[in-house]
Amino acid sequence: MMHADCIWGLLLLLSLSLGWTKAQGTNYTRPVFYCGGDLVADSGFIGSEGFPSFYKPNTKCTWRITVPEGNVVTLSFRIFDIEADSQCRYDYLDIYNGHSNLVQKLGRFCGTFRPGAQISTTNTMTLEMVTDGETQTRGFLAYFSGTKPYANDEQFCGGKMTKSQGEIKTPNWPDRKYPPGTSCSWLIIVEPDRVIQVKFDKFVLEADTYCRFDYVAFFNGGERDDSRLIGKYCGDQSPQPIISSGNELLVQFVSDLSVTSDGFFGHYKSLPRDSQPLTVDSGPSTGSGPSERAVKPAESERPAVTTQPPVPTTASLKYVTPSVRPTRRGVTNRNPKRLVPQNPLCARACKRAGTIKKSFCSSEFVITGKVTSLAPGHRGTLSINISLIKAYKSGRLTITQVGETMAIKLVSQCKKCPLVRRGGNYIIMGQVDEDGRGTLEPGAFVAPYKAAHHKLLMNINNQPC
Template identity: 45%
Template structure:
């Protein structure tokens, strides 16, 4: 009996020692810091717990000289927003005045990010509202191009040159890569960018694999000339100044042939004649019109904002009542779906919902995401309690679509609880001419 008791005590002590050792090895993630070495792990403050609100954390990574930093996100869970305006992680290719390699939020994991030198900077910002578990990322030092064609990008300063996706033209570009080409011309010149061959995973909104071209040296949506995907080469692009940034990003799923493009320095007075971009491109025009004066632009912004606010207030003061019939709403709506509300979040005076789709009766320009057999979409209820929806319940949604492909529901649009018996009526509407 005494021997059995001793054996049990010894076994318990060993187990306790192992547990303590494991808990000591688990890293404790703090808000920012300076990190040096060949490799390491970075996590948001308190990971895997919920990251705190209203914080700004900066991590500065330094690897040995003559090497580059390769960063890979293992997990990412931040408040989701199409433009990453609320909670986000910025990654820069250096510590001071460096090119931004990307801004990330939600749960989408980008491909490996590679610096051009031996330094990289991460900055995470959170606002006062929704939070998640944050992020976990690993970094390592690598010799530039040590993995053959997996790495791409760089600084281009010759008067003309070529850029292409990894593996071109032998095989498809790999999944999960980010390439950034920074082209710099002399001060008195501009840059012409032209694609010879182009084949990048197609999507109506270029949300997955895409090429973006920016005026200047960093990724800035306000300075974006265009965002491109599909299999038609974009029209030639001309910069406003002497610098252009071209970024290619592939996600972790489908890939395609890729592209080869060329650039050329041009004098500032060079005559720019371009053809309209194909339907697979989504350019953002940022070129200022010379005759528009600053005060006129400010006045215009003020009028637009005030008008939008007045419209919003007037809209939400209406009685919360559907207008018209099921048939008339079906015909006048951009989209008609049935689905389950899986997330619902208040922002300002509106509710932002994610809907897991049961059936699509009218798609229009609605952006639909698919993972395996599960399809989902984003919907904005313009007036947060009109119509009122609850998470976990099934609804019929009929409404309009905004320029980003999200469904918009106003008080007069048709929304009602969905039951199996409604399916027959919706199928009749689908097959009936408006």
């Protein structure tokens, strides 16, 4: 986390070079950010109340951004630090595509992961930050500007499409790479009793673990809906077919001002409403994205807080040795050779190797997350899907946005060790294979995770290995 003096230095440099809008104080040595306001300007800065001091508890701040007509709003985050929660239930920042919280929600954000660029489809955008009465952190600092939606004499980007089938493609396709600083929005509407399927024939966007820079995002519903994010995609792997839940689908393509690539070409068609997506998960209802299902639970549903738990030591992260499963009833061990596991790694003792600090340093990735599904793989392996809480080290690990959560796929070389259970939260450390998948050997560091462990992991992360 940046020191306050460093942050003030950054703010002073930015203020002198780009100026501040009337939504903040004009003291150029120490700008003051307020709780909400109207920002009407070509560009400017927006920050949480009191930034970089900790934001206040039990508040709701609403900022409305307006840039000149004919432009769209581009919002880029410089610093982001809001109380982390896998579902963004307690403190969070909502971003809306217009001047109201009744229009399409572009996203809900919390934690220390800096969101990618957010781009509206009109000249207005709304930010709404909600905090509860407990943990407070630094908040956020972002820069907004008005930019022109892409269009030239050869090709217009985006638009409203009402035919039962059609095409979507990036600007300049297929002659050359898409341009930087592009925002395209396609609103697809078909007959009320139909849904929309999108398939890509070609797909090459700038690769990034979190798809922060160039990406295409799909939202159920239209621009005037508080629609739910289906998925956000980048890189050179074509997404599986996307299927909407209703007859309206908003597709948004964004490129930042740096690296560009070949782009994509896809086509959509309408299907009967009872069509179900076979390969795309529209996201759990308890995700950390734009779903209204992720609102803060009632006080009675939140865990009671008695005393502040102590910061755990290495010894408190105990590994639970899995119990041996009994053989199925009626099956006797007549031929012991048949019980030898196919995977020789499973013959090893199920014992974690090394301390938490040693494992942290020797592992290519260190994350905390919730196990959402388990499935047997080839030769005694286990496929594990994780909903990410926080990544302390990610390296080459592939992290994708599935529905409303950041998701990771892991492969455990032995399905019985390390032991994880569906629905549990864990600290997980391991290696990354050539395809970007996390791999776990029987000795990998895996331990149950509680919020109090975050401080310990951050302390280790800040120490040299």
